[in-house]
Amino acid sequence: MFSLDDLIQATHGRLLSMGKEIFREASIDTRTIGENDLFFALKGSKTDGHEFLAEAFTKASGAVISRGQSIDFHNKTVVLVKxxxxxxxxxxxxLRKQFKGKVIAVIGSNGKTTTKELICQFLSKKYRVLKTEGNLNNNIGVPLCISRVEANTEIMVLELGTNKPGDIRELCEIVYPDCAVITNIGYEHIEGFGSIKGVRDGELxxxxxxxxxxxNGDDEFLMDGLKGWKGQILTFGLGRECDFRADNINFYDDHAQFEFYxxxxxxxxxxxxxxxxNIYNITAATAVATFLGISKCIITQVTEVFTPVKMRGEIIKINGLEIFLDAYNANPSSMKLALEELARRKRERKTVAVLGDMMELGSFTQKAHEEVGRLIKKLGIDIFIGVGTFIKDALRYVNGYVFDDAVQAGEFLKRQLNGSEVVLIKGSRAMQMERIVEVLKEDVL
Known part of the structure; x- marks a missing residue:
């Protein structure tokens, strides 16, 4: 919650109309905005929030605008800013500067959202926690999250994303984190950075x-980037030199077990x-929880009941068919891990990889998709189905079928299945790979 006085102090805006003086949170979406919310009329590349002010005023308590409007403010609070x-x-x-609690930032190329959600579930058993929702981790989503801070909030856990140099710095100038969790360094958004070193420099x-x-103490490239830094470094991973580590890992049909040290x-x-x-994600989150005094009893209970974040490693079963849905996003690092997990889950069954294009790879695009083909062949995946344009490059190394969109691929896949396979579905967000599951569910095998 925040007040009109907070808003004026922060923005030096000009009050045009007075209504309510206390707001539940900031919002930019008239579809989800609430009665006590304050609407920020953001101007994007395709839409302008000022065009939705009339709709916003039917629900919200007021708005922040950057140009004059002819509509009736209806006793709403309206503030004009540049x-x-x-x-x-x-x-x-x-609001962050007024906050007296601890701020934990979660960054890295892969595993941020799952790690953040685990940290929050651990800490919420002892503290009042505020977190970024979903993957709203950019320069809009993060301040929207902070606007929900309450007087009794004790810890913020904020996922911070980056697409190009300067993004993390810009976010840190808003959130000023006390500590950070760095999951790993991979080829995510490499188009904006130009090199894997650029990715690392951006995160750091x-x-x-x-x-x-x-x-991540097992990520040597990441650890090299931390050399010379004078702060406290606590490592997690599988290696024996890690401060927090997982060992004696065993995978079963529907779960895994390991020892945390x-x-x-x-x-x-x-x-x-x-x-x-996900062993890495759990170990990272458990390291934070242990450091902040969460008991092993709580950690054990939370870990056992924690379920995958939607479209991030979900297991969906349709009779004898097992679908491994990891379709929220994809980059070369996460694609490799998902294919290796598919191969591990084979166990006398046919394996099917349904893979969409990986975006934002720039000059690495062709090489990265060719490497997918090499890996499919190396792992002995039985059937390969692609969705998109770039994934066709995988066909240079493995036989398969490529379709223009996910629905076409889903219809083809449905005709190929006998109902006992294990199927990986993965691709970048723009490919909408989850639609394949919708097609399969239309006619349950």
């Missing part, structure tokens, strides 16, 4: 703002998350 996006960020930064823009980092304690954990990458 730039509404900048005003939203200024509000987020102002966070270092001047934090005193402590929890970092620190220098002073160890305890067993059970999870229904799939893949070695």
């Amino acid at each position: 730039d509404t996006l900048n005003a939203l960020q200024q509000l987020g930064g102002y 823009e966070i270092l001047p703002y934090v005193k402590t980092v929890f970092t 620190t220098d002073t304690a160890s305890f067993p954990l059970k999870t229904h998350l799939t893949g070695i990458h």
Whole structure:
């Protein structure tokens, strides 16, 4: 919650109309805005929030605008600013400066959202926690999240995303995190960075703002980037040199079990998350929870009941068919991990990889999709079905079928299945690969 006074102090805006003085949160979406919310009329590349003010005023308590309007404000609170996006960020930064609790930032190429959600579930058993929702991790989503801070909030857990140099720095100027979790460095959004070193440099823009980092100790490239940094480095991973580590890992049909170790304690954990990458995510989150005083009893209970974030490693069963849906996004690093998990799950069944284009790879696009083909062949995946344009490059190394969109691929896949296969569905968000599941569910096998 925040007040009109907070808003004016943060933005130095001009009050045009007075209505309510206390707001539940900031909003940019008239579809979900509530009665006590304040609408920020952001101007995007395709739409302008000012065009939706009349609709916003039927629900919200007021609005922040950057140009005069002829509509009746209906006793709503309206504040005029030069730039509404900048005003939203200024509000987020102002509220962060007033906040006396701890701020944890979660960054990295893969696993951010799952790691963030686990951290929140661990910490919420002891603290009042505010978190970024879904993957709303950019310069709009993060200040929107901070606008929901309450007087009794004790910890914020904020996922910070980056597409290009300067993004993490810009977000840190809003959130000023106390500590950071760095999951790994991979080829995510490499088009905006130009090289894998550029990706690492972009993520490590966070270092001047934090005193402590929890970092993947098995990621040598990441660890090299931390050399010379004077803050506290706490490592997690599988290696014996890690401060927090997973060992004795065993995978079963519907769960995995492993031992979590620190220098002073160890305890067993059970999870229904799939893949070695999720062992890393759990270990990272458990490291943070342990550091902040969460008991092993709570960690054990939360880990066992935690379910995958939607479209991030979900297991969907349709009679004998097992679908491994990891379709929220894709980059070369996460694609490799997903294919390896598909191969691991084979167990006398046919394996089917249904893969969409990986976006934002720039000059790496062809090489990355060719490497997918090589990996499919190496792992012995039985059937390959592609969706999009770039994924066709995989056909240079493996036989398969490529379709223009997910629905076409789903219809073809449905005709190929006998109902006992294990199917991986993965691709970048723009490919809408989850539509394949919808097609399969239309006619349950």
